Amino acid sequence: MEPIVTVQDAVTAFAPYMEPTDAELDAIEQEAPLIAAELELLDVQIALLDRPASALGQRKLRRATHKVLAERATLANRAATGEAA
Template identity: 65%
Template sequence: MKHIVTVHDAVTAFEPWREPTAAELDAIEQEMPLIEAGVELLDAQITTLDRTPTELDARRIRRARRKVLAARRALTNTTVVTAEVGA
């Protein structure tokens, strides 16, 4: 009989060199408006899962989708401008 054993130490071991770098933290900070807009959209969609969406729910979802698209556009434009300046 074979025993299945988890590799607990490898999963939960503290490795200080595995912390995010400053560049990674900056990238996360730059993407934060998109992340927050995505969470808002998910929240609006989740509230309508167990009921029939009302007109107010539909407006909330549309507004959240527009916010996600605007955040994506802003992030893309920022990334393109940064890439052109850095090139």
């Protein structure tokens, strides 16, 4: 029978290098409004799954969709101009 050897040292040896870089964190921060808008849209879509779409529900869905599109446009324009947040 062979002993089971732990590989903890090999796994954690590179842990400091697995953290996100400052550039990656900045990119996430710039995309935060888009992520929030997408979550809002998802919440509205989930809420509309189990009930008939009323006028209010359709309005919420349109507003959330427009918010996502606006945030995507803002992010794309920022990337095209090379502008930071």
